[in-house]
Amino acid sequence: MSNLTPLVSYEKLRSEAVLATNADAEKTRVLVGTATCGVAAGALQVKEDFIREIGAKGLDAEVIEVGCMGHCYAEPLAVIAKPGFPPICYGHLDNGLVHRLVEDFLAGDDPCYEYAMAALEPNDVFPTFAEFPRGVYEQKLILEQCGFIDARNIDSYLARDGYSALAQALEGEPQQVLAEIKQANLRGRGGAGFPAGLKWEACIKSGGEQIYVICNADEGDPGAFMDRSILESDPHLVLEGMILCAYAVGSGKGFLYIRAEYPRAVTHVQEAIDQARAKGLLGTKILGSDFSFDLEIFQGSGAFVCGEATALVNSMEGKMGMPESRPPRLAQKGYRGRPTVLNNVKTFAYVPLIIKNGADWFKAIGTPDSPGTAVFSLVGKVVNTGLVEVPMGTTLRQLIFDVGDGLPNGREFKAVQIGGPSGGCLPETALDVPIDFDSLQEAGAIMGSGGLVVMAQDDCMVAVARYFLEFTQHESCGKCTFCRLGTKQMLDILTDITQGKGDDQTLALLEELSEDVRDGSLCNLGRTAPNPVLTTLKYFRDEYEAHIKEGRCPALVCHDLILYYILPRKCSKLCNVCVGSCPTEAIFTREDGLKEINQEKCVKCDNCLKACPPEYTAVVKLSPPILPPEKERKN
Numbered sequence: 116m117s118n119l120t121p122l123v124s125y126e127k128l129r130s131e132a133v134l135a136t137n138a139d140a141e142k143t144r145v146l147v148g149t150a151t152c153g154v155a156a157g158a159l160q161v162k163e164d165f166i167r168e169i170g171a172k173g174l175d176a177e178v179i180e181v182g183c184m185g186h187c188y189a190e191p192l193a194v195i196a197k198p199g200f201p202p203i204c205y206g207h208l209d210n211g212l213v214h215r216l217v218e219d220f221l222a223g224d225d226p227c228y229e230y231a232m233a234a235l236e237p238n239d240v241f242p243t244f245a246e247f248p249r250g251v252y253e254q255k256l257i258l259e260q261c262g263f264i265d266a267r268n269i270d271s272y273l274a275r276d277g278y279s280a281l282a283q284a285l286e287g288e289p290q291q292v293l294a295e296i297k298q299a300n301l302r303g304r305g306g307a308g309f310p311a312g313l314k315w316e317a318c319i320k321s322g323g324e325q326i327y328v329i330c331n332a333d334e335g336d337p338g339a340f341m342d343r344s345i346l347e348s349d350p351h352l353v354l355e356g357m358i359l360c361a362y363a364v365g366s367g368k369g370f371l372y373i374r375a376e377y378p379r380a381v382t383h384v385q386e387a388i389d390q391a392r393a394k395g396l397l398g399t400k401i402l403g404s405d406f407s408f409d410l411e412i413f414q415g416s417g418a419f420v421c422g423e424a425t426a427l428v429n430s431m432e433g434k435m436g437m438p439e440s441r442p443p444r445l446a447q448k449g450y451r452g453r454p455t456v457l458n459n460v461k462t463f464a465y466v467p468l469i470i471k472n473g474a475d476w477f478k479a480i481g482t483p484d485s486p487g488t489a490v491f492s493l494v495g496k497v498v499n500t501g502l503v504e505v506p507m508g509t510t511l512r513q514l515i516f517d518v519g520d521g522l523p524n525g526r527e528f529k530a531v532q533i534g535g536p537s538g539g540c541l542p543e544t545a546l547d548v549p550i551d552f553d554s555l556q557e558a559g560a561i562m563g564s565g566g567l568v569v570m571a572q573d574d575c576m577v578a579v580a581r582y583f584l585e586f587t588q589h590e591s592c593g594k595c596t597f598c599r600l601g602t603k604q605m606l607d608i609l610t611d612i613t614q615g616k617g618d619d620q621t622l623a624l625l626e627e628l629s630e631d632v633r634d635g636s637l638c639n640l641g642r643t644a645p646n647p648v649l650t651t652l653k654y655f656r657d658e659y660e661a662h663i664k665e666g667r668c669p670a671l672v673c674h675d676l677i678l679y680y681i682l683p684r685k686c687s688k689l690c691n692v693c694v695g696s697c698p699t700e701a702i703f704t705r706e707d708g709l710k711e712i713n714q715e716k717c718v719k720c721d722n723c724l725k726a727c728p729p730e731y732t733a734v735v736k737l738s739p740p741i742l743p744p745e746k747e748r749k750n
Contacts, residue, residue: 124402125282128394132273143176143221145169146194148262150183150347151379152340152501156190161208165193168217176221182348184262185255187501189232194263200226202235204244235263249499249518254480256488257464258504261348266383269390272351278396280467281355284362285404292363292470293319299474300486301466305331305422305459306534306563307639308485308552311466314456317446318364321454328361328369329450329457331427335374335419336535337586338494339566342460344502346373346380349464350387354410356463358397359470361408364456368409372427375414385412419536419590422564423638424457426592437592438638459564461490481507485551489562495532495569498523505550512546515569526571530655534563536583537643539650540576559650561643575672576655577662580647581609587644598641601632605648614675617663626652667738674719677738681710681723685733693734696726 147153147162165178184192189206195216196202203226205216212230219225226241233244244250265271272278284292297312318326330353334342346353357369373381388410391397399407418436421427425439428450449455465487469477478486485507491514494500498520505514511531515521522528532540539560541548548558555562570579588602608625611617629645629652636642652659661669668676681693681702688708701716702723710733712723727734 129273132270135270136274141198143197145178146181148184148192149180150344152187153190158191161191164210164213172222174221179265182261182266183344185502188499201238204232205230206232252505252513252518254506255504266348267386277351278355280470289363295474299469299477304461311462315364318454318456321447323454325453326364326366327450327455328357328366330371330463332373332460333415333422335422336566338568340492341490341565343377343380345460347383350384352464356466359466362406370413372413372415374417376417420592420640437594482551489550491565491567493519493567496522496571497569507551508549510547510549522571529572530570532568534561535566536586537646538563539646542654573670575668575670576651576658577612578672580651583647595637595641597632597635601628602644612662613673615666671736671738679712680735682733683709685731686710687731692726693723696722
């Protein structure tokens with residue numbers, strides 16, 4: 116298609132970027148993680164503290180905002196790169212620790228290892244992240260640069276060989292890019308796992324003068340933040356993947372569909388588009404070749420159903436965000452009736468790496484049927500919450516207990532919910548299931564977009580199923596009868612169960628409705644909505660039966676099935692902490708000086724349980740009919 120001009124132009128861009136980013140290699144740099152997770156933890160204040168302290172000392176050091184480093188449990192985070200020392204990451208930063216680091220490390224030569232998390236480069240003094248158990252299992256591909264480059268400076272990306280895959284591709288034919296993606300068996304990371312190369316090829320075969328490329332960054336799963344973090348931390352990787360896709364399929368126009376609730380991601384991506392356009396990496400005759408392609412952002416309004424491909428396209432066209440029956444598929448008739456490629460953020464992020472390193476390199480990672488890595492937002496009752504990237508085939512046990520460091524405060528594992536609100540809840544017996552598209556589906560869950568919630572023994576699985584079903588029911592577009600009415604009926608049944616209602620027919624009806632909704636819904640939102648219910652019924656049926664037959668919640672979660680009592684034998688007459696903590700004045704002092712709870716006034720807020728001094732532990736939470744002995748209550 117084009118001569119060597121693109122490569123020469125790229126080498127010039129890269130050389131300029133290397134010079135710009137290494138203009139003063141001897142300058143100390145402080146990288147502060149200011150992705151949304153860091154900002155929420157106070158990272159912007161930490162950045163200002165560093166700037167103020169460095170200025171007060173008159174030091175020649177630069178403070179740079181970067182994205183998410185993945186260790187969200189330790190936010191706010193910063194990396195200090197001082198010449199003569201390995202770059203060192205520090206977590207849980209506050210004003211006092213910033214002052215100490217500037218005083219002792221930046222102004223002096225004491226790295227304050229007692230506050231350090233890990234070094235970023237191998238050295239003889241302090242371990243790196245790779246030397247910790249988490250590092251043994253993690254293999255960062257698309258997250259490799261997140262948190263360590265300036266996401267708002269294209270030179271930072273170019274200096275690390277960014278856009279080299281594009282320059283390489285422009286020297287050859289578009290078919291070569293398609294062939295490499297097909298050979299790599301890159302499966303879509305949006306949840307369905309459909310091979311990206313086959314989707315692209317179908318789009319080419321559909322023909323037409325205009326083909327569109329769309330990146331789905333709608334990401335609406337509760338607890339999921341992988342796509343947002345990538346766009347905030349390394350937006351050019353996604354842009355390069357989209358440009359390569361456009362080159363392969365012959366597209367001249369693309370869009371990033373980003374939900375408006377991600378303002379930081381929108382800002383960073385728009386800046387990346389503007390910078391890429393200014394460098395000749397977007398727009399007309401990219402890198403001097405005959406290929407032209409441009410991008411723009413479309414901000415979604417936050418409807419979960421718009422993560423479904425046809426609903427997303429309807430939303431972009433100004434219509435109601437409702438799914439359409441298929442065929443025709445988007446590859447045949449998509450945005451504005453034209454053939455359209457629609458892939459997830461993570462899918463596009465892999466493309467430059469595959470083109471640069473080859474399909475065989477990618478297939479050597481993961482499993483034969485699910486090559487590459489999986490990116491998860493690890494949340495819930497796990498010690499090391501945050502973003503993780505592991506090879507496909509890693510087990511749930513390794514992910515939760517080795518990468519995530521298990522459950523906090525000695526809690527006992529109960530279940531893991533994987534795949535977003537439409538994913539399944541798997542018990543401890545499923546912890547050795549390998550993480551890949553097919554194995555998870557066989558276990559009753561789905562890969563989804565990568566949300567993973569860890570639950571402990573004090574989580575009620577009936578309440579968990581109700582929570583996720585309430586979300587999907589609320590987000591249903593209402594087009595399908597099964598989804599609109601079926602999920603509502605399922606939610607009503609689950610609500611009754613959490614209130615101790617129901618009979619022998621309740622669970623049979625719930626299962627029947629779940630299967631009807633799964634089989635009769637139009638889109639995957641409706642088809643997968645029953646997954647949390649079906650898997651909890653399969654693996655935790657005893658909890659459902661305890662709610663219905665015994666009128667109790669074993670996990671002591673469901674409000675209608677729990678009561679709070681004060682044990683007289685443990686209560687101190689001199690202590691009034693529980694009285695002061697009660698917002699409804701339900702706790703009163705009896706004639707004998709001991710405390711008691713008026714059950715009619717109690718709203719079960721848990722305040723008294725938390726306020727009761729550990730040396731007494733007089734307040735207990737119980738589930739009827741298991742109550743304190745009648746004799747003890749009267750005394």
